[in-house]
Amino acid sequence: MPIYNKLVRDGILTIIEQDGLRYHAKTLEPQEHLHHIQQKLLEEVQELSATTTTKEAVEELADILELIHAALIRYETSFDELEAVRLTKKQQRGGFEQGIYLIDVEDS
Template identity: 55%
Template sequence: MRVYNKLVRDLIPQVIENTGSKFTTRTLDPPEHLTEIKKKLFEEVQEFQVTTNHQDALEELADILELIHAALPIHEATYEDLEKRRIAKKEKRGGFEEGIFLIAVEDE
């Protein structure tokens, strides 16, 4: 038996069941769920970093976005709340579209 001990997408048990394999799962409580979301998010970001084409990059970005959606209810927030926060920060400090790379700031 192969041991995974990791957060998986909600339909993975059905996928495994359809193959005829036996498996064990449990439902995480909110603090554990958030911990595992953070671990999985780190994993997905690492996978995004090594992508070499647009298709793979979009797949990893979709996984990252799904994990963000999963984390929001744990923080008692909606995607709309997050989007408002994102827009407010962008209006105040800008986004990341222009690719500005800060090299140094001279101390006074």
């Protein structure tokens, strides 16, 4: 019997049941849920870094975005609020589109 001990998408238990399998699961408390969202984000980012095709990368990015939406619920923040913060930071510091890689800064 495989042991997972990880956060899964909401529809996974239905899929497991449809496959005629049994499972053990629980609903996490809000703080525990947030912790596992954070852990799952790390997992998904590692999976993104291992992708070799655009299709795989987009699949992992979709998982990351879904986790961001779940985290926003736990932080009691909307996606619009997140987007406003993103745009403010982009206006103040720029984005990451140009691929600038800082090597060092000379001390004065």
